[in-house]
Amino acid sequence: MDIKTLRSVTGGMITLDPGYKNTGSCESAITFLDGEKGILRYRGYSIEELAEKADFLEVAYLLIFGELPNKEQLSKFHNDIREESHVDEEMKKILDGFPKSAHPMGVLSSLTSALVAFNPSSVDVSSESEMYKSIVRILAKFPVLVAWAMRKKKGLPLDYGDDTLGYVENIHKMMFKRPNKEYNKNKIAIDALDKLLILHADHEQNCSTSTVRIVGSSHAGLFASLSAGISALWGPLHGGANQAVLEMLEAIEADGGDTKKYMAKAKDKSDPFRLMGFGHRVYKNFDPRAKIIKKSADEVLGDLGIEDPILEIAKGLEKEALEDQYFVDRKLYPNVDFYSGIIYRALGIPTEMFTVMFALGRLPGWIAQWREMRLNGEPIGRPRQVYIGENHRPFVAVDLR
Ligand code: ACO
Numbered sequence: 001m002d003i004k005t006l007r008s009v010t011g012g013m014i015t016l017d018p019g020y021k022n023t024g025s026c027e028s029a030i031t032f033l034d035g036e037k038g039i040l041r042y043r044g045y046s047i048e049e050l051a052e053k054a055d056f057l058e059v060a061y062l063l064i065f066g067e068l069p070n071k072e073q074l075s076k077f078h079n080d081i082r083e084e085s086h087v088d089e090e091m092k093k094i095l096d097g098f099p100k101s102a103h104p105m106g107v108l109s110s111l112t113s114a115l116v117a118f119n120p121s122s123v124d125v126s127s128e129s130e131m132y133k134s135i136v137r138i139l140a141k142f143p144v145l146v147a148w149a150m151r152k153k154k155g156l157p158l159d160y161g162d163d164t165l166g167y168v169e170n171i172h173k174m175m176f177k178r179p180n181k182e183y184n185k186n187k188i189a190i191d192a193l194d195k196l197l198i199l200h201a202d203h204e205q206n207c208s209t210s211t212v213r214i215v216g217s218s219h220a221g222l223f224a225s226l227s228a229g230i231s232a233l234w235g236p237l238h239g240g241a242n243q244a245v246l247e248m249l250e251a252i253e254a255d256g257g258d259t260k261k262y263m264a265k266a267k268d269k270s271d272p273f274r275l276m277g278f279g280h281r282v283y284k285n286f287d288p289r290a291k292i293i294k295k296s297a298d299e300v301l302g303d304l305g306i307e308d309p310i311l312e313i314a315k316g317l318e319k320e321a322l323e324d325q326y327f328v329d330r331k332l333y334p335n336v337d338f339y340s341g342i343i344y345r346a347l348g349i350p351t352e353m354f355t356v357m358f359a360l361g362r363l364p365g366w367i368a369q370w371r372e373m374r375l376n377g378e379p380i381g382r383p384r385q386v387y388i389g390e391n392h393r394p395f396v397a398v399d400l401r
Contacts, residue, residue, distance in 0.1 A: 109231045318338070
């Protein structure tokens, strides 16, 4: 039965589903997720295999265009991105307007939106080739904005990339190059970053991705839709959880490392505290990304020779939660954000930048979902409501109220 017939048969019946827990918003061929079994696949390829064998740019291409690129396709894609890797100098003035204390997610969302003004043709999606231009443009410029957001925070001069480097290596350099010093290429850090970006690259219809799709469904351009997605990601119940996890772990450490106390707080319904990095709307089993990240955290810290007491606190919390009836009953397992911050911290990335790193990883997923939505010609997203307010009542003049 098509939707028009269904509406006429049901009299336009509305299903009420706060948080869209059981409402599908679209058909999608991008990411498969089985939350009961803990399976995640991009375009049919398992996340475990991609994290081990692919690099982030290949995964970006796969998500956006549906197939892994061959050598020529990858090289053209990368070269097209390189061609667009400058950001208008005027954009620096916008960045200058922010106080140093500004949260980098707010900065990133604003700068992404501001990019529209400097790239007005980016709203043209009249053909796939026009769409392609916008896609490579944002894949090129977004890392520059990410690096600028971090350099601003650290009081470092703003820089551009080095086109001779790999995509992620270039991002690393833009973020970490110190003035008047040779760039110290750290392969362990670059590989770890690459893997984290792959693990964050898409996760079907989560809050930020649904935001990108719904904003894009009004035919707002790609950059404006992405800017909205960044804002949605910022919240601590979504991408902002990675910052919240690290702050929680630091607080536990400062408080003497008593994990049991915080477990009790998380279970106390009169206390708003939640164990950040635990639980997921879809995964009711282990988040497969958390498994890979936990292993990676051990390896990266080992390879970099870092001993971080926070990693031990995290492992302790996980062990306790896995044995605790409250967490078992509610199927609350560590999610992608639980261990990622420990790696970011080991790489020298400030805590406030963690969600920005998530956005950097999620960028190809958002682009892929936006592109799919536009190519499918999906209608404008417009949920319904069940009105529970006052019935009709007469207006009362101000002096009679
Ligand atoms: N700590 C303690 N209790 C929790 C937690 C937690 N982290 N997460 C869920 N619960 C409890 C709830 O209190 C609720 O208990 P109840 O049934 O007794 O009322 C039950 O588990 C179900 O929780 P909901 O909030 O209804 O689950 P929902 O699917 O709406 O929320 C969410 C999922 C937002 C991820 C939630 O688990 C949470 O707040 N986690 C902490 C924040 C976090 O880590 N977010 C990152 C998610 S991953 C991502 O977006 C990248």
